[in-house]
Amino acid sequence: MLRFNEPEFLQQMASTVALRPQIEELVDRLVDEGFDNLFLVGAGGTYAQMWPYEHLARRSSTLSVRAAMAAELVASGDASLGERSVVIFTSVSGTTDDSIRAIEHCRAKGAYTIGFTGYPDSPVAQKVDVALISEPKAWPFDAQMLLFMGRLLSRRGEFDGYGKLADELAALPQILVEVARQAEPVAAAFAEAHKETDYHFLVGGGNLWGFTYLYSMCILEEMQWLRTTRVHSAEFFHGSLELIEEDTSLIIFQGEDETRALTDRVEAFARRICKDVTVFDTRDYPLEGISPEFRGLVAPLVLDTVLGRVSKHLERVRDHSLDLRRYYRVMDY
Amino acid sequence: MLRFNEPEFLQQMASTVALRPQIEELVDRLVDEGFDNLFLVGAGGTYAQMWPYEHLARRSSTLSVRAAMAAELVASGDASLGERSVVIFTSVSGTTDDSIRAIEHCRAKGAYTIGFTGYPDSPVAQKVDVALISEPKAWPFDAQMLLFMGRLLSRRGEFDGYGKLADELAALPQILVEVARQAEPVAAAFAEAHKETDYHFLVGGGNLWGFTYLYSMCILEEMQWLRTTRVHSAEFFHGSLELIEEDTSLIIFQGEDETRALTDRVEAFARRICKDVTVFDTRDYPLEGISPEFRGLVAPLVLDTVLGRVSKHLERVRDHSLDLRRYYRVMDY
DSSP, rough: TTTEEEEHHHHHHHHHHHHHHHHHHHHHHHHHOOSSSEEEEESTTHHHHHHHHHHHHHHHSSEEEEEEEEEHHHOOOOOOSSTTTEEEEEEEEEEHHHHHHHHHHHTTTOOEEEEESOOOTHHHHHHHSSEEEOOOOOOOHHHHHHHHHHHHHHHHTTOOOOHHHHHHHHTTHHHHHHHHHHHHHHHHHHHHTTOOOOEEEEEEEEGHHHHHHHIIIIIIHHHHHHHHEEEETGGGGGGGGGGGOTOEEEEEEEEESTTTTHHHHHHHHHOOOOOOOEEEEGSHHHHHHHHHHHHHHHHHHHHHHHHHHHHHHHHHHHHHOOOOOOTTTTSOO | OOOOOHHHHHHHHHHHHHHHHHHHHHHHHHHOOOOSEEEEEEEEEHHTTHHHHHHHHHHHSSSSEEEEEEEHHHHOOOOTTTTTTTEEEESSSSSSHHHHHHHHHHHHOOEEEEEEEEESSSSSHHHHSSSEOSTTOOOOOOOHHHHHHHHHEEEETTSHHHHHHHHHHHHHHHHHHHHHHHHHHEEEHHHHHHTTTTTEEEEEEEGGGHHHHIEEEIIITTOOOEEEEEEETGGGTTTTTGGGTTOEEEEEEESTTTTTHHHHHHHHHHHHHSSOOOEGGGSSSSSOOOOOHHHHHHHHHHHHHHHHHHHHHHHHTOOOOOOOSSSSSSSOO
């Protein structure tokens, strides 16, 4: 696989699911002590990665769980944030300024702060009340969030089968390597066919809407300098659809949760107009060892792995390094 | 003013603020009876128009107030939606399918439903528990939402000066006509300068993020078939900024709330790179009769009026009717 360091990938993913005992101990302690609400705070990609877990809580829990942008939380505050609040941060490098300021803000309000990061000596890890450390550069944080939310909702009587889910997640590293392997030719073909494409239209819903936003903003725009638009499956028919033409590159992310029908509706419509519809559907991957009832929950991880392959092939065919930045951490602001 | 029907505009806006007594009576009754949470449900533009009021509640209230996409709410459900819930819908025509289905969903869950629309015989008006009717085609719904939220938070002891705010809103129709008049040459100049521009990059934050999304998706994309990207001020530095070049049309929406500094940071950075930065700043408008402490709250209305002028001039210079659709309500789906 192109620029895929399999041992490193396995080690990184294994380090995320290995946090299970620490996460469970933490959740159990928090539930036993009691708290009123949960904030999931990030910036850019780490903000988008919180959305599936706000979505999960909305549909199945009466606990107030809210994703928030770090910089806006600091600027606007939140009247519900206080001593009875728990706040989760994730940061690959542990050095994101917006998140560091938000940790300080939340702690000043008396909230209990949790940080997932790959660097124990980083500012994020040092500033939070409790840091749970995976391997350096481990990404994404979905496994940790699934374990945290699954255990939490399970303790509240709002989630069935947590133990089974957590057991199955142990096999995730190897499962995702298989996903990557299967995705490789699909990714290469997509990249080859879109070598000259300068605009992509992205659609996703349910627990994949966060990844839709992330892939549009943090990969295609930030890392490939490609223009995009991104729209939620439920919003597609209320505006952006008018942009679709026969040759528009329409990228649809399809998962396996209860919003699948909304995304199907988009696809069915788009195929009547557009000849360049690409559907990345997690259902195409066997995910051996994951029970049918949990497939929807791991879809963000599956999709991240599949599109990770696409990114590497876009980098190759477009001869545009994913690490190249004009401004971010290059210019001061 | 180009295609501006002043008597009609005045009549429509007057009909929205004239709902004050009905809104206050409704809020008072709901507060007296008690309820646990508030949902603000829409689709496309009416969804985006709810965001300022979720934002207002987040920063100042401990009540759970959540904006939701009509179609997703139906597909995913919400564990907090029930007999102790109040749900607000807005719909210009009163015929949006997604919203009609969501009203049925919410009523089936036992929630109390409120509808703001211009048509008393429309499905939305007929299906909700209580419909509050403005003039046909009256838009936007910000005045009604401000009155509703202001009264509600005031009754909860979380908002000061509601009576004064509501008194001042009575002058809104005339104030907004003055805004439109002042914006006219600005709008014409922007349109003339961007006659050939095929891509706009929109940024806004705080209570203007909803309008940023709306203007990008429902006006530039839907009504002008122009490509755009839209990003929240707090998210700008985490991805999309890499797309900015010297000649990118960057449109910044600036208001007067506590997030102003986040948008200022975007502007300061962008001006170092880009020669085509346009800032639509509500501070440029006198808004005679609106107290300084309420200017930030009415910013979405001011901006809607200013950009309404821009839309009409874009229509003119681009010779592309705002009413032209390829697909929406043209094709079935």
